[in-house]
Amino acid sequence: MPVTPYALRVRDVRKAYGSRQVLRGVSLDLRPGTLAGMVGENGAGKTTLLRILCGQTAAGSGEVDIRGSLGYCPQETVLNDFLTVDQHVRYFRAAYGLRSTGRAEELIEELHFAEYRHTRVDDLSGGTRQKLNLTLALMHDPSVLLLDEPYQGFDWETYLRFWSLAARLRDSGRCVLVVSHLAWDAERLDVLHRLREGVAEPWEPGGRTAAPADGDGR
Numbered sequence: 001m002p003v004t005p006y007a008l009r010v011r012d013v014r015k016a017y018g019s020r021q022v023l024r025g026v027s028l029d030l031r032p033g034t035l036a037g038m039v040g041e042n043g044a045g046k047t048t049l050l051r052i053l054c055g056q057t058a059a060g061s062g063e064v065d066i067r068g069s070l071g072y073c074p075q076e077t078v079l080n081d082f083l084t085v086d087q088h089v090r091y092f093r094a095a096y097g098l099r100s101t102g103r104a105e106e107l108i109e110e111l112h113f114a115e116y117r118h119t120r121v122d123d124l125s126g127g128t129r130q131k132l133n134l135t136l137a138l139m140h141d142p143s144v145l146l147l148d149e150p151y152q153g154f155d156w157e158t159y160l161r162f163w164s165l166a167a168r169l170r171d172s173g174r175c176v177l178v179v180s181h182l183a184w185d186a187e188r189l190d191v192l193h194r195l196r197e198g199v200a201e202p203w204e205p206g207g208r209t210a211a212p213a214d215g216d217g218r
């Protein structure tokens, strides 16, 4: 029987903080060339799951298998206030062991923040910090991308640019998982999951018309 190729495989992942059981057996398979979404209410465990997938938090039990390189864009920007955009890019080039910053340059152009290359992070707007955060997560061209609320603070044009970038990454065979507490973007996704009561349930892209996960009815 042929083996189904996957980029990300999660099996029965569980996690408790003290007596609070946050993840109760999350399983998920994503293929290469997939643009996937994961929605869930505030506190559902989305960030906990992503942190487990990228190895920043240990699961209580379960298995995670990632094929290829990983890029993780955390919800909170992890930037140094005293370094400029360019200094961050150079630092991450060295950390990733890249020969050039070519991909980062493309992302900076694509996300329209080249004019801030020599600006220190403490002088950047929240949206521009998030653009840098995303650039640093993507500049090594990872096979699997885990993006936690990646468009927070983006203006509308940047939000649209983000989705066209995500679609292009998918089209070039990357596996992109976008986490959000809202389901606004369901129609942009190939597959949508909802994290609820500690498990991930597939939501048919009929979820396109479903109410947002926070249930505010819009």
Ligand SMILES: Nc1ncnc2c1ncn2[C@@H]1O[C@H](COP(=O)(O)OP(=O)(O)OP(=O)(O)O)[C@@H](O)[C@H]1O
Residues within 6 Å of the ligand: 017, 022, 040, 041, 042, 043, 044, 045, 046, 047, 048, 049, 180, 181
């Ligand atoms: N380090 C921690 N120690 C104890 N409890 C934690 C820790 N991190 C998260 N939690 C708890 O685990 C639950 C899930 O948190 P998590 O941040 O994963 O949710 P989320 O779905 O990402 O929420 P949001 O949409 O608000 O970002 C919450 O009740 C949170 O308070």
